[in-house]
Amino acid sequence: MADDGRRPILIAYDGSECAGAAIDKVAEEFAPRDVVILVVSEELEKVPFLGAAGVPVEAKTMEMLTAAARKGAQETAERGAERARAGGLEATTAIYEGGPVWSAIVEAADADDAALIALGSRGLSGVKHVLLGSVSGAVAQHSRRSVLIVHS
Numbered sequence: 073m074a075d076d077g078r079r080p081i082l083i084a085y086d087g088s089e090c091a092g093a094a095i096d097k098v099a100e101e102f103a104p105r106d107v108v109i110l111v112v113s114e115e116l117e118k119v120p121f122l123g124a125a126g127v128p129v130e131a132k133t134m135e136m137l138t139a140a141a142r143k144g145a146q147e148t149a150e151r152g153a154e155r156a157r158a159g160g161l162e163a164t165t166a167i168y169e170g171g172p173v174w175s176a177i178v179e180a181a182d183a184d185d186a187a188l189i190a191l192g193s194r195g196l197s198g199v200k201h202v203l204l205g206s207v208s209g210a211v212a213q214h215s216r217r218s219v220l221i222v223h224s
């Protein structure tokens with residue numbers, strides 16, 4: 073970690089190009105700087121509802137789904153961290169399991185005492201003509217910390 077005594081910047085990353093642009097923007101404006109690349113994995117919470125929805129899912133299948141979701145989240149976070157390091161940032165990764173996504177981001181920023189939260193304006197479901205996704209909008213509304221929303 074860059075030992076400059078400054079609090080880290082939390083970058084919420086869902087693997088989308090817009091979230092990637094948020095990493096690039098933070099690198100451009102703030103490198104070298106400690107950043108935490110956070111991926112929130114909601115799938116793990118949704119998995120039990122497969123059962124609730126009437127689809128019979130065996131415990132073993134559930135375990136496999138959970139493991140796959142966890143692995144996917146870790147891989148996404150690592151990709152984000154590599155992109156951050158390529159831009160000169162000191163990156164670590166964090167995975168939060170369970171949603172809602174915006175709430176996990178707000179909590180993680182508090183836990184890390186982040187100086188800033190950075191997100192892309194849109195994410196994976198990105199309908200381009202809408203300016204903000206639900207996650208970027210809700211984080212801006214609910215966090216007391218400064219929020220950087222990057223448009224790409």
Ligand SMILES: Nc1ncnc2c1ncn2[C@@H]1O[C@H](COP(=O)(O)OP(=O)(O)OP(=O)(O)O)[C@@H](O)[C@H]1O
Nearest residue numbers: 084085112191192194195196197198205206207208
């Ligand atoms: N699961 C997640 N983990 C971490 N960050 C996320 C996650 N989902 C979204 N983000 C962050 O929020 C930004 C905006 O994504 P958001 O989900 O709000 O838009 P969207 O996917 O286009 O729309 P929506 O999900 O509301 O249909 C992303 O660029 C990313 O920075």
Ligand SMILES: [Mg+2]
Nearest residue numbers: 195196197205
């Ligand atoms: Mg989304």
